Amino acid sequence: AAAPPHPLPPAGAGTTELTGSTNLITHYNLEHAYNKFCGKKVKEKLSNFLPDLPGMIDLPGSHDNSSLRSLIEKPPICGSSFTPLTGTMLTGFRLHAGPLPEQCRLMHIQPPKKKNKHKHKQSRTQDPVPPETPSDSDHKKKKKKKEEDPERKRKKKEKKKKKNRHSPEHPGVGSSQASSSSSLR
Amino acid sequence: MSEKFDSLEEHLEKFVENIRQLGIIVSDFQPSSQTGLNQKLNFMVTGLQDIDKCRQQLHDISVPLEVFEYIDQGRNPQLYTKECLERALAKNEQVKGKIDTMKKFKSLLIQELTKVFPEDMAKYKAIRGEDPPP
Numbered sequence: 178a179a180a181p182p183h184p185l186p187p188a189g190a191g192t193t194e195l196t197g198s199t200n201l202i203t204h205y206n207l208e209h210a211y212n213k214f215c216g217k218k219v220k221e222k223l224s225n226f227l228p229d230l231p232g233m234i235d236l237p238g239s240h241d242n243s244s245l246r247s248l249i250e251k252p253p254i255c256g257s258s259f260t261p262l263t264g265t266m267l268t269g270f271r272l273h274a275g276p277l278p279e280q281c282r283l284m285h286i287q288p289p290k291k292k293n294k295h296k297h298k299q300s301r302t303q304d305p306v307p308p309e310t311p312s313d314s315d316h317k318k319k320k321k322k323k324e325e326d327p328e329r330k331r332k333k334k335e336k337k338k339k340k341n342r343h344s345p346e347h348p349g350v351g352s353s354q355a356s357s358s359s360s361l362r
Numbered sequence: 363m364s365e366k367f368d369s370l371e372e373h374l375e376k377f378v379e380n381i382r383q384l385g386i387i388v389s390d391f392q393p394s395s396q397t398g399l400n401q402k403l404n405f406m407v408t409g410l411q412d413i414d415k416c417r418q419q420l421h422d423i424s425v426p427l428e429v430f431e432y433i434d435q436g437r438n439p440q441l442y443t444k445e446c447l448e449r450a451l452a453k454n455e456q457v458k459g460k461i462d463t464m465k466k467f468k469s470l471l472i473q474e475l476t477k478v479f480p481e482d483m484a485k486y487k488a489i490r491g492e493d494p495p496p
Contacts, residue, residue: 197457201450211451214444226438229375231382235436245430259411267400276390 370416377409 195204202211220226222235238244262270384402387395429442476483 196461197454198461201454202447207447210443211447214440215447215451219440219444220438221441223433223436223438226440230378231385237436238434244434246434249427249430259407259414261404261407262400267403270399270403271396272388272391272399274391274393277388281389 366419370413370420373409373412373416377406377413380405380409 195201202208224230224235227234238246380402384399384406387399387402391399426442429439432439432442472483472487
């Protein structure tokens, strides 16, 4: 007589298991996520995801040694405490007066996604920085020249009124300065 | 779920804003700005402290390393999510295609074997049980 067949699981076995024959997107309730990310165009740039982040964030991190990869591969060696800077330490931060050289001014330039980018850059270099913190109301007029003032943008974001971001008529730059400085204290 | 990110997001925004204002002060420094500068330098320390405190709430969050590649290239990290979902769906369809083809093949094979070896196939079906309907 022939040997019995190699013991196999019953033919119905495996049909209750999850396999690729099931729509796994539906199974794991990811339809909403799929429609959100794949149903419409997702913008390419990092600045589209983080529109309020200052600086040239669309440049590769390798250019200015700001990559996350380098942070993971070579974590900085530091202590575990956060000690405020004492008076003695702060003497190291006594700066010379006057403007920085042009090449050092990059960090607060906004990403180039607005029409009046060049005007914005020029206004930053021409307008002197107020001697006090941005909460000083005496320098409202100088601040008002900057139509794309990030202080204004921050206020907009707080009010969630993105439509008014580019409006030159938007009032209350002084009040935005006050609100931002009060939140920092 | 998103509430635990709100606190971290708020602290990060304040920290970034503080740095940005520091940059403005420093870009054209005046001696009368020194006090404000010192204040902002110390806010950097307390700001980092606040961000560090957020860690406890987020200890169970994992971030895939691949998304860092997108960020390092200045690309929107949502593209990573999009591409993951697209790849998952494509693979799902590919595997479903294979499973369906294998099922058809099995059905045809049993059909043809039954024609050639009816007694053996009868024994086989008795041992294996009926296949569920496709």
